[in-house]
Amino acid sequence: MTRKVAALLFLALSFAHAAAMDIRVAGNQLIMSGPLAGNEVAQLRDVLPANPQIDTIILRDSPGGFVATAMRVGELFRERGFRTATSGYCMSACVLMFIGGRERSFADGKPGGLTFIALHTPVYSTAGGQTWPLPGTTFAAAQGEMRYWIDRHLGERADRVLIGRAIENNHPQGFMYFYDHVRLKRADGVSVFQCKGPEKKKIADCETIPGTDALRAGLTTSDATVAVNP
Numbered sequence: 001m002t003r004k005v006a007a008l009l010f011l012a013l014s015f016a017h018a019a020a021m022d023i024r025v026a027g028n029q030l031i032m033s034g035p036l037a038g039n040e041v042a043q044l045r046d047v048l049p050a051n052p053q054i055d056t057i058i059l060r061d062s063p064g065g066f067v068a069t070a071m072r073v074g075e076l077f078r079e080r081g082f083r084t085a086t087s088g089y090c091m092s093a094c095v096l097m098f099i100g101g102r103e104r105s106f107a108d109g110k111p112g113g114l115t116f117i118a119l120h121t122p123v124y125s126t127a128g129g130q131t132w133p134l135p136g137t138t139f140a141a142a143q144g145e146m147r148y149w150i151d152r153h154l155g156e157r158a159d160r161v162l163i164g165r166a167i168e169n170n171h172p173q174g175f176m177y178f179y180d181h182v183r184l185k186r187a188d189g190v191s192v193f194q195c196k197g198p199e200k201k202k203i204a205d206c207e208t209i210p211g212t213d214a215l216r217a218g219l220t221t222s223d224a225t226v227a228v229n230p
Helices: 001-017 040-050 068-081 091-099 139-157 160-168
Strands: 020-026 029-033 056-062 083-091 105-106 116-119 126-127 130-132 175-179 192-195
Touching: 029 040, 040 068, 056 091, 068 139, 083 091, 091 139, 116 130, 116 160, 116 192, 130 139, 139 160, 160 175, 160 192
Parallel strands: 029 056, 056 083, 083 105, 083 116
Antiparallel strands: 020 029, 116 175, 126 130, 175 192
16 A cells, blocks of 8 residues: 555545534524534435525535535535535535535635635545545546536636646645635735645745635635624
C-alpha cells in the first residue's frame, strides 16, 4: 500500500467513526454542521417533509465526509431548489452539498477570515454499504467523475480551469481555499489560495491566486451575506 492510499484510507476510516451531522431546523433554514457520516439522506427524508417552510440550507463548520452521500444530498438540494450558504468552513465533500444549491453564498456567524469553502481532490470513502469511487476505479477516473459532477451543477459560469486545478492536486491535504471575499479584509484583495498539502501554516505559506474569487469562479452566485437564524 502506498503512502498516498494509506493516507486516503485513514481519512475515510476516521469519518467512518464520526457521528452523523448535527441537523436542526431554524425557521426557514436547515442548519447542518459537522462531518458527513453517510446517513444524511435518510435524515433529510424525515426532516424536510415535516418542515415545508425550509428554503435555505446553512452548512456550518463541516470538514466533509463521504463523497457519495454529499453528491446525493447536493442533488436533493438542487431538485428542491434550495439556497445554500456557508457559515464558517465547508471543506471537501461539504463543498458538493454546497454546490447543490441553486443559489449559493456565504453566511454570517463567523468572521470573514474564518469563513471559506475548501475544495480538493477525491478522497476514498466507504459507509453504509456505499463506496466511492467504486472498487477498481482509477484515481484519475475518480477525479474526472468529480469534475463532471461539479461542472454539471455549476453550469456555464464556472471557471473550469481553476476548479480543475483544485481537483488535480493529488495530495489528500491539499486544498484550494475560497474565502468570503466581501468580508475578508486583505490589503492585496486576494481571497483564493492554493495549498499543495505539506505547508506548515495554511494560507500564510500557500500560493495566492489574485484576480478571482468565489463568485467569479462560479462557486457562489451572489455577494449578499445570508443571516443565520438563531
